Amino acid sequence: MSFPRYPEYKDSGVAWLGQVPTHWQAKRTGYFFHERREKVSDKDFDALSVTKNGVVPQLETAAKTDDGDNRKKVCAGDFVINSRSDRKGSAGAADRDGSVSLISTVLRPRDEVEIKFAHHLLRSELFQEEFYRFGKGIVADLWSTNFTEMRNIVLAIPPLQEQRSIATFLDHETAKIDALVVEQEKLITLLQEKRQAVISHAVTKGLNPNVPMKDSGVEWLGEVPEHWEVKVLKFIATVQTGIAKGKDNTGKETITVPYLRVANVQDGYLALDDMAEIEISASDLQRYLLQPGDVLMNEGGDFDKLGRGHIWRGEIESCIHQNHVFAVRPHGVSSEWLNAITGSGYAQFYFMTRSKQSTNLASISSTSIMELPVLLPPRNEQAAVLTFIAKQTSQFDTLMTEARSAITLLQERRTALISAAVTGQIDVRTWTPQGAA
Numbered sequence: 553m554s555f556p557r558y559p560e561y562k563d564s565g566v567a568w569l570g571q572v573p574t575h576w577q578a579k580r581t582g583y584f585f586h587e588r589r590e591k592v593s594d595k596d597f598d599a600l601s602v603t604k605n606g607v608v609p610q611l612e613t614a615a616k617t618d619d620g621d622n623r624k625k626v627c628a629g630d631f632v633i634n635s636r637s638d639r640k641g642s643a644g645a646a647d648r649d650g651s652v653s654l655i656s657t658v659l660r661p662r663d664e665v666e667i668k669f670a671h672h673l674l675r676s677e678l679f680q681e682e683f684y685r686f687g688k689g690i691v692a693d694l695w696s697t698n699f700t701e702m703r704n705i706v707l708a709i710p711p712l713q714e715q716r717s718i719a720t721f722l723d724h725e726t727a728k729i730d731a732l733v734v735e736q737e738k739l740i741t742l743l744q745e746k747r748q749a750v751i752s753h754a755v756t757k758g759l760n761p762n763v764p765m766k767d768s769g770v771e772w773l774g775e776v777p778e779h780w781e782v783k784v785l786k787f788i789a790t791v792q793t794g795i796a797k798g799k800d801n802t803g804k805e806t807i808t809v810p811y812l813r814v815a816n817v818q819d820g821y822l823a824l825d826d827m828a829e830i831e832i833s834a835s836d837l838q839r840y841l842l843q844p845g846d847v848l849m850n851e852g853g854d855f856d857k858l859g860r861g862h863i864w865r866g867e868i869e870s871c872i873h874q875n876h877v878f879a880v881r882p883h884g885v886s887s888e889w890l891n892a893i894t895g896s897g898y899a900q901f902y903f904m905t906r907s908k909q910s911t912n913l914a915s916i917s918s919t920s921i922m923e924l925p926v927l928l929p930p931r932n933e934q935a936a937v938l939t940f941i942a943k944q945t946s947q948f949d950t951l952m953t954e955a956r957s958a959i960t961l962l963q964e965r966r967t968a969l970i971s972a973a974v975t976g977q978i979d980v981r982t983w984t985p986q987g988a989a
Contacts, residue, residue: 555978564708568682572708573976582703585659585670590625597625597651602634606644606671607652623651624658629667631659631674637684637695645671657699669715672722673707673974677967714981718973721980729966736955736962743955747948752897754937754944755889756927770925772905773898780929786922788884789847793918794873795832795840804833812873817848819860820895820945824867832872840872845887846879849894852907852915859894859903859916863887878918885926889934892941893926 599610633643687695844866
């Protein structure tokens with residue numbers, strides 16, 4: 553779908569806008585918006601959260617405070633933006649009265665501004681970059697932009713009716729894109745479930761459907777092939793716990809080494825592009841050093857992080873791991889088989905039932921991990937199962953990669969469409985939903 557440009561343009565006078573339609577007003581934000589600074593109590597005005605999805609009722613994960621009067625008033629029709637650069641994209645038009653954290657800037661639009669248009673304009677990637685560029689602070693990724701600086705950002709605003717047309721167009725088009733993204737996300741979830749089901753069946757039942765079965769001795773595991781062994785993990789592997797940050801190294805010889813975190817240990821692969829470093833005592837290096845063949849497992853976090861992991865192949869020299877990542881070091885089983893077991897549905901069930909849980913979070917101890925029952929076919933059968941799993945999961949992984957790529961393209965399309973519409977690079981005044989179909 554392509555859209556025409558406006559007949560005539562003028563220079564906006566600022567780089568982020570460039571050329572804008574001749575009849576649009578190019579003035580500072582302070583002309584179009586007033587700042588609302590009234591402090592209120594969350595006892596009188598419901599607490600709201602400012603997120604990348606807009607302004608919503610306060611999230612369960614939001615930091616709570618006893619200073620109930622230390623919040624900013626928000627009225628329906630206001631625009632709210634988080635002033636901190638590490639919260640980039642957290643902004644939106646409020647559809648209800650309430651209160652927000654003092655770190656947010658609350659804007660009341662003048663009568664000549666349609667809030668639905670402002671919602672798209674001020675959440676656009678182009679404006680967000682300009683907004684945080686005006687910020688101040690010592691650390692670049694923790695800058696704050698207050699209204700004092702924000703008011704000087706130049707905006708280009710079309711006539712009121714045109715704002716409404718643009719907002720209607722973007723509401724419609726972004727909803728279609730969002731629906732397509734949801735479909736791709738559902739597909740990824742389905743593929744992940746099927747992928748794990750294939751792995752779980754292979755490592756618990758084998759590849760021969762006619763093999764005699766026996767009771768595994770584990771109630772929730774059920775029957776397994778008669779000739780397979782069942783051993784507790786502690787008899788075929790050791791668990792190395794990681795280092796906690798903040799250790800006192802006063803008076804010790806120290807070294808700085810790469811440091812593997814939970815974010816680096818994904819489900820079936822390692823994300824090593826963003827590696828942290830940590831200063832440790834030189835004498836502690838051998839204690840926490842990762843060794844090729846270690847099966848990495850996350851202690852917890854969100855439910856989907858519990859026990860997830862992959863094999864360490866020695867990708868980074870002299871690398872250690874944090875205390876929230878376990879290094880399971882096998883001595884009576886191959887790393888590949890143990891990794892297949894720990895990534896299976898039955899192991900994930902075990903980890904979840906043995907974990908400490910709170911709202912959306914779970915963690916498991918090294919002691920509980922060591923009690924995991926591990927199924928052990930003969931070595932040649934392990935190799936056959938692993939080959940089968942690799943072939944099957946490769947197909948699922950290819951489909952999931954394609955779905956993730958589709959999501960990326962859709963999101964890029966969404967961002968570009970919003971930016972083009974709110975800066976006048978496309979003319980949608982004659983657009984209708986029927987004509988767009």
